[in-house]
Amino acid sequence: MEDRKEVIEMELTIEQKQKRNNYSREYYKEHKEEMNAYSKEYYKNNREYYRNYYKNYRVLHKEHMAETQKKWREFNDKRDTVYMFINDLGENIYVGSTTYKGTRLVNHLTGNSNLKLTAEELVSDYNLVGILYKEFTEYNLSREDLYLIENFYLEKQGSILNKKPIVIHEENLTRSKEELIDIAEKVEYKEFDKLERYLD
Known part of the structure; x- marks a missing residue:
C-alpha cells in the first residue's frame, strides 16, 4: 500500500498536488464540524493504537527523522x-x-x-x-x-x-x-x- 502511495505521489505534477491540496483545504472548511466530530470519535475508539504509535514513533521513523535533521542542519548552515x-x-x-x-x-x-x-x-x-x-x-x-x-x-x-x-x-x-x-x-x-x- 505504501509503495503504491509513493508511486502515485511521484506521478503527480506540482499543479495536480496544488489542486489536490486546495480541494482538501476547501473541503475541510466546508465540513469542519463534521470532520472534527469524526476525528474525536475515531481517536476515542482507537486510543490504544495512538498510544503505541506515539510511543514507538522514534523507533519506527528513525531514518526519516535523521534525514529531516540533516536537511534542517543544511538549511540553517552559517551563511554570511x-x-x-x-x-x-x-x-x-x-x-x-x-x-x-x-x-x-x-x-x-x-x-x-x-x-x-x-x-x-x-x-x-x-x-x-x-x-x-x-x-x-x-x-x-x-x-x-x-x-x-x-x-x-x-x-x-x-x-x-x-x-x-x-x-x-x-x-x-x-x-x-x-x-x-x-x-x-x-x-x-x-x-x-x-x-x-x-x-x-
Missing part, C-alpha cells in the same frame, strides 16, 4: 549574507544582513522579524517582486564587516523601510572600508528562489 527585498520598480523595500540566511529570510517572510510583515503583506503593501542577496561566507567576515556592507548598499541604493542608522564600530572591522566595499562589489547577486512558498 547581505540581502535586499526589491519592489516592481527595482527599488529596495528593505536591506538587511545576517549570518544565517535561511532562518533570517524565513523569519521575515512569515512576519517573525522586526518588519512585522508577512510575504503577502510585503507584496500587497510594497509590491515585493523578489529578494536578491550577496553571500560572503568564503571571506570569513565579522558581523561588523557585514554591517558596513549593508550600510554601503543603504547609502548607495536607499531603502523604503530601513529607518534606524547603522552604527559601525570600526575597531571591529577585519579589513579596511575600501577592501570590504571592493569585496561587496565583486560578489555577484543571487536570487532567493523560495519566495513563492510563502505566498498563498
